[in-house]
Amino acid sequence: MSKETIANATPSRTPGLFGGEAIDCDVHIAVPSMNVLVPYLDDYWREAVETRGLERHKMNVTGQPPNAPIFARPDWRPSQGEPGTDLATLQLRALDAFGTRFAILNCMYGAQALHHEDMSAALCGAVNEWIAREWLDRDPRLRASIVLPIQNPDNCVKEIEKRAGDKRFVQVLLPAMGEMTLGRRYYWPIYEACERHGLPVGVHAGSTYRFAPASTGWPSYAFEDYVVQAGGFENQLLSLVAEGVFAKYPALKVVFMESGFAWLPPFLWRANKTWRGVRAETPWVKQDPAIIIREHVRVTLQPVDAPVDGGKLERVIEQIGSDDMLLFSTDFPHWHFEGLDALPDSLSPALKKKILLENPLATYSRLRDSAPKEIRQ
Amino acid sequence: MNVNVPLPKQETPAEQGLSIVDCDIHPAPKSVEELFPFMAKRWQEHLKTYGSHVRQGLADALAHPRMTPDVARVDAWPDDGSTPGSDPEFMRRHHLDANGVEYGILIPLGRSGSHQRNLDYGTALCSAVNDWQIQKYCEFDKRIRASITVAQEDPAAAVAEINKRAKEKRFVQVMIPPRAVEPLGKRRYWPIFEAAVANKLPIGLHLGGMGGHPSTGSGMGSYYIEEHTSNVQTMQSLITSLVIEGVFEEFPSLKILLIEGGFAWEPALNWRLDKHWQRFKSEVPHLKRAPSEYVREHIRFTTQPIDEPDNPRDLRHIIDWVGVDRLFFSTDYPHWDFDDPRYALNNAGLSVAEKKQIMSGNAKAFYGLQ
Amino acid sequence: MARHVVAAVGEIADGGRKLVTVEGRNIGVFNVKGEYFALLNRCPHAGAELCRGKVVGFATSDEPGEYRLERGGEFLRCPWHGWEFEIRTGQSWFDPKKVRTRAYKTSVEAGSELVKGPYVAETFSVQVEENYIVIDL
Numbered sequence: 001m002s003k004e005t006i007a008n009a010t011p012s013r014t015p016g017l018f019g020g021e022a023i024d025c026d027v028h029i030a031v032p033s034m035n036v037l038v039p040y041l042d043d044y045w046r047e048a049v050e051t052r053g054l055e056r057h058k059m060n061v062t063g064q065p066p067n068a069p070i071f072a073r074p075d076w077r078p079s080q081g082e083p084g085t086d087l088a089t090l091q092l093r094a095l096d097a098f099g100t101r102f103a104i105l106n107c108m109y110g111a112q113a114l115h116h117e118d119m120s121a122a123l124c125g126a127v128n129e130w131i132a133r134e135w136l137d138r139d140p141r142l143r144a145s146i147v148l149p150i151q152n153p154d155n156c157v158k159e160i161e162k163r164a165g166d167k168r169f170v171q172v173l174l175p176a177m178g179e180m181t182l183g184r185r186y187y188w189p190i191y192e193a194c195e196r197h198g199l200p201v202g203v204h205a206g207s208t209y210r211f212a213p214a215s216t217g218w219p220s221y222a223f224e225d226y227v228v229q230a231g232g233f234e235n236q237l238l239s240l241v242a243e244g245v246f247a248k249y250p251a252l253k254v255v256f257m258e259s260g261f262a263w264l265p266p267f268l269w270r271a272n273k274t275w276r277g278v279r280a281e282t283p284w285v286k287q288d289p290a291i292i293i294r295e296h297v298r299v300t301l302q303p304v305d306a307p308v309d310g311g312k313l314e315r316v317i318e319q320i321g322s323d324d325m326l327l328f329s330t331d332f333p334h335w336h337f338e339g340l341d342a343l344p345d346s347l348s349p350a351l352k353k354k355i356l357l358e359n360p361l362a363t364y365s366r367l368r369d370s371a372p373k374e375i376r377q
Numbered sequence: 378m379n380v381n382v383p384l385p386k387q388e389t390p391a392e393q394g395l396s397i398v399d400c401d402i403h404p405a406p407k408s409v410e411e412l413f414p415f416m417a418k419r420w421q422e423h424l425k426t427y428g429s430h431v432r433q434g435l436a437d438a439l440a441h442p443r444m445t446p447d448v449a450r451v452d453a454w455p456d457d458g459s460t461p462g463s464d465p466e467f468m469r470r471h472h473l474d475a476n477g478v479e480y481g482i483l484i485p486l487g488r489s490g491s492h493q494r495n496l497d498y499g500t501a502l503c504s505a506v507n508d509w510q511i512q513k514y515c516e517f518d519k520r521i522r523a524s525i526t527v528a529q530e531d532p533a534a535a536v537a538e539i540n541k542r543a544k545e546k547r548f549v550q551v552m553i554p555p556r557a558v559e560p561l562g563k564r565r566y567w568p569i570f571e572a573a574v575a576n577k578l579p580i581g582l583h584l585g586g587m588g589g590h591p592s593t594g595s596g597m598g599s600y601y602i603e604e605h606t607s608n609v610q611t612m613q614s615l616i617t618s619l620v621i622e623g624v625f626e627e628f629p630s631l632k633i634l635l636i637e638g639g640f641a642w643e644p645a646l647n648w649r650l651d652k653h654w655q656r657f658k659s660e661v662p663h664l665k666r667a668p669s670e671y672v673r674e675h676i677r678f679t680t681q682p683i684d685e686p687d688n689p690r691d692l693r694h695i696i697d698w699v700g701v702d703r704l705f706f707s708t709d710y711p712h713w714d715f716d717d718p719r720y721a722l723n724n725a726g727l728s729v730a731e732k733k734q735i736m737s738g739n740a741k742a743f744y745g746l747q
Numbered sequence: 748m749a750r751h752v753v754a755a756v757g758e759i760a761d762g763g764r765k766l767v768t769v770e771g772r773n774i775g776v777f778n779v780k781g782e783y784f785a786l787l788n789r790c791p792h793a794g795a796e797l798c799r800g801k802v803v804g805f806a807t808s809d810e811p812g813e814y815r816l817e818r819g820g821e822f823l824r825c826p827w828h829g830w831e832f833e834i835r836t837g838q839s840w841f842d843p844k845k846v847r848t849r850a851y852k853t854s855v856e857a858g859s860e861l862v863k864g865p866y867v868a869e870t871f872s873v874q875v876e877e878n879y880i881v882i883d884l
Contacts, residue, residue: 068656068657068660069656069657069659070653070656070657176594176595177593177594177595178595179595179596180595180596181593181595181596181597181598181599181603182595183599184599207594207595210595210596211590211591211593211594211595211596212590212594213594214560214590214594214610214611214613214614214617215556215588215590215591215592215593215594215607215610215611215614216555216556216557216559216560216561216588216590216611216614216615216618217557217558217559217560217588217590218559218560219560219614219617219618219621220560220562220563220621220622221621221657221660221661222657222660223621223653223654223657223660223661224560224614224617224618224621226653226657227617227621227646227649227650227653228594228610228613228614228617230613230645230646230649231594231609231610231613231614232593232594232595232610234606234609234610235592235593235594235595235598235603235606235607235610236593236595238598238602238603238606239593239595239598239599239603242598242599242600242602242603243599243600260645260649262644262645262648262649263642263645263646263649265641265645265686265691266639266641266642266645266684266695267609267642269641269684269685269686269687269691270606270609270639270641270682270684271602271606272685273682273684273685274602274605274606274714275602277444277713277714278444278600278601278602278605280444281444281600281601281602282600282602303652303653305645305648305649305652306645306648307648312648312698315694316645319686319688319691319694321687335656336652
């Protein structure tokens with residue numbers, strides 16, 4: 001970290017767009033190279049990195065080429081290095097410009113795509129330590145998701161137990177598509193630990209590509225991979241409900257990030273309709289899936305995938321049947337809107353307030369606890 | 378809260394004067410021997426000795442058992458106990474006559490040549506199923522039309538089959554399953570689109586297929602509810618592939634019908650495609666128009682299973698966004714999630730003219746039926 | 748109120764049913780553990796012949812992976828979309844125990860462990876008189 005970035009790492013005095021009355025629930029940071037993680041590895045892994053040349057191992061994930069326009073808004077790129085690697089840029093462009101009170105950092109790191117469970121655990125552990133030291137320690141507005149080594153749920157639980165004491169970690173981070181559908185009992189130790197610690201389960205767009213990202217096979221283009229993510233989230237949502245995750249862990253919350261949300265209404269209608277006919281196969285699902293989802297699941301705002309013209313966005317939100325589900329996000333430094341137009345202007349003031357502040361506070365108990373009284377109500 | 382949807386008098390649709398084009402009827406053989414007259418002896422022996430060789434664990438059954446026998450309505454079993462859809466006489470009485478079917482389009486499922494890893498066997502099976510549809514059903518009742526099934530993983534053989542069948546006008550479309558080995562927009566399948574277009578045949582894409590990929594990007598769901606629903610996401614990624622690969626740039630007159638996937642999800646997919654195209658344009662310079670334009674122009678949907686939002690007004694909004702002219706009524710007879718023509722569209726806020734368009738007008742124009 | 752004999756006692760076995768037409772209405776008469784109930788043969792959801800569906804118990808569970816079948820023979824699954832109706836009352840049921848959420852719109856009747864679904868199939872009053880099963884229209 002340069003001297004300049006450290007010197008700039010203080011909260012801005014300017015109010016920004018939202019004057020502190022906003023919580024950004026999806027901001028991306030990136031590990032510039034494995035070298036920054038080495039200080040946080042134990043002897044065994046430090047030597048492994050050195051002797052095996054692991055720091056030469058590029059860890060960028062498939063489907064998210066860091067220079068693709070959608071992942072790198074031009075005016076949000078740092079002067080040097082890849083998007084999301086520079087604190088000063090993030091402070092200026094994401095926090096100060098929007099006047100954000102808190103921002104939740106999501107670090108989608110390639111360790112989740114490795115096959116060696118313990119290597120992944122070591123690297124994810126180092127990432128989380130790096131996030132705490134190099135980001136959370138340097139700006140009191142920052143919060144983060146615990147990057148989990150999803151390959152092995154027991155390793156995930158160990159990491160959760162290690163990080164849970166640091167209340168600046170406000171949720172856990174899983175990729176939207178992994179080795180199994182997320183509702184499977186294999187993953188339940190993670191949910192048990194999350195429920196116990198009051199940590200929502202964050203599911204972020206991205207895949208470890210154990211399978212083709214869609215049931216139709218391997219698309220040719222990154223554009224397709226990105227579009228079909230929404231379908232991936234739909235599959236996971238139904239898995240979480242049908243497998244009874246919310247029946248087993250009634251206090252658990254799940255947050256879908258960068259998933260879009262215009263697909264939600266027809267999904268809810270279909271889930272209800274089908275469930276009523278096949279209920280007997282999953283008798284622990286005791287009410288309309290839509291009701292369960294409205295209670296337990298939240299979705300970050302970006303990308304806003306309903307058009308703002310002709311009232312379509314309002315109609316979609318109305319069809320979702322709940323004002324509680326949307327959480328404000330910029331998805332910095334991804335490019336989904338121009339200027340500061342993160343929050344569509346056509347929304348009512350009451351709904352804007354819910355999205356910007358009330359819903360995030362209701363979702364993240366750790367944010368509530370650390371929020372100043374005036375925004376906690 | 379008791380919400381009883383008011384139902385009209387207990388008459389059959391035919392008694393009500395309804396006349397429909399049913400774009401999704403499932404025939405079935407009583408036994409596999411029914412296909413033998415349409416197969417060379419070599420393939421009869423192959424079927425008996427080796428049988429299905431597919432990309433899933435169970436060779437001859439669905440890996441997610443359904444909630445009713447043979448996926449069917451409990452009341453659709455012919456009197457002799459053979460499987461629903463296997464008795465043309467019963468189908469005529471129970472469905473075509475009773476439900477006012479003016480034209481019914483066959484969509485054969487089950488043991489399908491499209492799923493077979495042995496491509497020559499798959500081709501033989503498809504050919505047999507095609508003959509069987511005409512001989513057993515179309516010959517029996519003039520209202521019935523058929524679909525040309527093809528082994529899509531062998532595009533040359535599929536093309537030959539299409540060219541062979543095109544002269545028989547009771548075949549109204551080419552049928553390919555959405556879950557193929559690769560997304561159907563990929564160039565390896567383009568010869569099939571070319572043959573369909575050359576023969577002025579639309580392509581019907583009905584749920585199903587065994588391409589070897591799990592039903593989600595994270596593996597298989599455990600339960601039938603997940604599997605049933607995953608077909609919606611399959612349709613989404615199918616459209617995504619067809620559009621983004623440039624199929625509609627290459628084949629500007631290609632017509633596609635998506636069958637049994639529903640349609641309420643389409644507006645959201647179109648919005649998503651258009652929005653992200655803005656950012657990905659440089660990856661796909663072959664696309665000259667916004668993705669949703671291709672979708673609206675080339676792709677149509679059958680209505681079953683009709684969506685049932687809590688607020689019926691929401692269904693009308695969706696229909697407005699999709700377009701009345703792009704919806705084709707279907708029942709999915711004899712499957713359990715059957716849509717009855719008397720009731721399925723009653724909550725959609727449709728005018729009489731719009732309902733007639735959806736119940737028969739759109740399909741007649743699409744398939745050239747008069 | 749017109750009264751109609753629809754069957755003789757003993758004609759409908761326990762767990763069985765008889766479909767009859769009375770005054771132009773199609774009705775299913777069910778014998779559930781020695782008691783008789785009558786339902787209009789039309790599903791209030793989408794018009795299927797409800798009384799042709801399978802007679803079943805109610806599958807319930809206290810947690811994922813646990814399965815119990817309760818109240819065997821007391822429910823009817825619509826032959827089309829599989830919705831479950833209690834034969835005794837025609838009431839559709841989605842949930843066998845108290846619902847653990849504040850958002851669910853239906854009500855729990857005092858003393859009842861079942862939560863009602865939004866649909867009710869039409870029922871008819873049935874009496875046994877001497878050797879006959881009689882329904883009131």
